[in-house]
Amino acid sequence: MDKKAIEEAVIPALEALGAFLVEVSISADNDIEIVIEKDEGSISWDDCSAVDRLVHERFSQDEEDYSLTVSSAGLDRPLKTLRQLQKALGSKVDVRFRGGRRLIATLSAADEHSVTLAYTALEAVEGKKRKEKVEHCEPIALDQINSITPYIELD
Numbered sequence: 001m002d003k004k005a006i007e008e009a010v011i012p013a014l015e016a017l018g019a020f021l022v023e024v025s026i027s028a029d030n031d032i033e034i035v036i037e038k039d040e041g042s043i044s045w046d047d048c049s050a051v052d053r054l055v056h057e058r059f060s061q062d063e064e065d066y067s068l069t070v071s072s073a074g075l076d077r078p079l080k081t082l083r084q085l086q087k088a089l090g091s092k093v094d095v096r097f098r099g100g101r102r103l104i105a106t107l108s109a110a111d112e113h114s115v116t117l118a119y120t121a122l123e124a125v126e127g128k129k130r131k132e133k134v135e136h137c138e139p140i141a142l143d144q145i146n147s148i149t150p151y152i153e154l155d
Contacts, residue, residue: 007021020037032055034071037083037087039087043072092150095117114142116139
């Protein structure tokens with residue numbers, strides 16, 4: 001199976017559904033996983049089913065011998081595309097940097113090269129004995145980041 005051919009087949013159908021492609025992965029055993037997301041709202045069972053039907057219509061399972069999984073990006077998966085990042089604007093995210101540092105912050109801006117993160121940190125302030133909360137809002141280049149995932153707070 002050819003990843004590019006799958007992408008070209010599903011992207012127009014996804015656009016018609018108000019959705020977009022996050023990722024296509026193909027294992028050595030020809031297990032295909034297609035991950036999709038919507039600009040507004042959530043991916044439904046019908047959305048996944050429509051993409052599944054489309055792939056099976058375009059690519060013969062008998063000739064290609066593949067298995068197919070179509071799913072939504074899910075809350076536990078890293079945000080991989082600019083559209084996902086833009087959809088998450090204003091939300092809390094868990095950012096893991098190269099080198100191991102981790103930060104929980106609000107995603108306030110995103111473009112193809114960087115994200116802007118707003119967060120509060122306890123820091124030493126000159127003239128004060130105790131650390132104080134200091135607000136930060138800083139742009140960070142995407143090449144400094146390993147992953148960005150949605151942060152879920154359970155009350």
